[in-house]
Amino acid sequence: MDEEKIIQKEKDAGIPVVGILKRKSRKPAMAAKKKNGDQTGNKASAKGQPDEADHYRNGQAKFQDRDGIRTIYFMDGNIKARGPFDGKNLQGEWQFFKNTTRLWQIGHYKDGLKDGKWMRFTDEGVIEKTQNFKDDEILKD
Known part of the structure; x- marks a missing residue:
């Protein structure tokens, strides 16, 4: 229903019409x-x-690939993760960081799947947990 019909319907119902609001286009202006x-x-x-x-949305890059290393960023620009990338899959040792820039985890990938030893650290840098993976599955000790 267009705006004129809505206004007329409100007038017919006895609803006072104080002013007419025109909607702005929802298309963003081209810069x-x-x-x-x-x-x-x-x-x-x-x-x-x-x-x-x-x-x-703030313009910060989500990741950057340089010399076979992929760096992934948080929205504020801090590094979230870093490690080898072959253009298709994560490979080798990766480091993951908390948004406080502290090291959180170190682990290995093979063809994009967790493979090998993974360690998680406390904020003080002490190893909190260690797990071993093969083809993205946790190996039982």
């Missing part, structure tokens, strides 16, 4: 963009918009 990116030069999708899969 000036650099070629294949936004004003800050962030990576852009084929449509010229920042790729939401690679960035948080």
